[in-house]
């Protein structure tokens with residue numbers, strides 16, 4: 554079979570939620586997609602569906618991004634791939650306990666998956682993108698990156714890392730053909746909250762967004778060369794403005810949800 558001429562997108566966390574929708578939209582838009590996550594069965598099924606629907610050559614790439622060896626292998630795949638056009642660092646998860654009581658291994662895995670893996674994958678992708686003067690890196694951060702919330706110490710801190718990493722990298726890449734986005738969604742319907750047994754009823758219905766609306770906003774903003782920080786939904790733009798400017802007013806409210 555002749556090698557594919559389609560540009561390549563790499564999406565981590567492609568087996569579910571936001572990553573799955575990223576993969577669907579990018580394949581529909583003419584990309585082959587390297588689908589990265591741990592669940593090989595789900596990646597196989599998604600690759601087959603996307604290839605049939607869009608004539609793409611999407612490839613499942615099972616990997617646990619908390620493991621150095623798996624990240625090394627993916628770094629090797631990204632380096633030197635002339636077709637690499639988009640890297641989406643999306644894989645992530647939540648935890649539920651105060652830091653003093655949380656499982657240390659889970660906290661370390663979070664730092665690895667949310668910070669170390671995206672940093673290493675971005676560093677692997679950049680030289681080729683800069684040489685070709687073409688490429689996009691999307692790092693999935695969160696509204697939580699603006700809001701310290703007890704019970705989520707490392708979640709907020711790692712998402713803040715991803716946002717500041719993206720904002721600063723965007724300055725380095727300005728005028729060189731490579732765009733960087735920090736996508737900062739608020740509460741979105743995916744498997745994220747099921748995995749941590751979070752009761753969605755605790756959050757008012759009007760604050761929830763669909764994964765599709767979040768991804769469409771992200772990709773549209775990236776396509777028009779919009780701002781580095783992407784906050785889908787007008788209500789969340791207001792919330793982030795309040796968090797940035799009146800965090801002292803909101804701090805006691807956030808503390809109410811403390812979980813010891």
Ligand SMILES: NC(=O)c1ccc[n+]([C@@H]2O[C@H](COP(=O)([O-])OP(=O)(O)OC[C@H]3O[C@@H](n4cnc5c(N)ncnc54)[C@H](OP(=O)(O)O)[C@@H]3O)[C@@H](O)[C@H]2O)c1
Pocket residue numbers: 565566567568569570571572589590591592593616617618619643644645646647666693694695696737738739740741742743744745746748
């Ligand atoms: N949903 C929200 O309300 C919300 C809001 C703001 C930001 N976010 C962020 O959005 C991103 C996507 O989350 P989601 O809402 O789509 O949740 P999701 O439906 O649970 O999907 C999470 C994805 O990450 C993958 N993943 C988790 N740990 C991994 C690991 N160690 N190695 C490789 N892949 C891993 C999962 O696949 P496997 O289990 O197959 O590995 C899955 O594909 C996350 O970074 C999350 O922090 C979500």
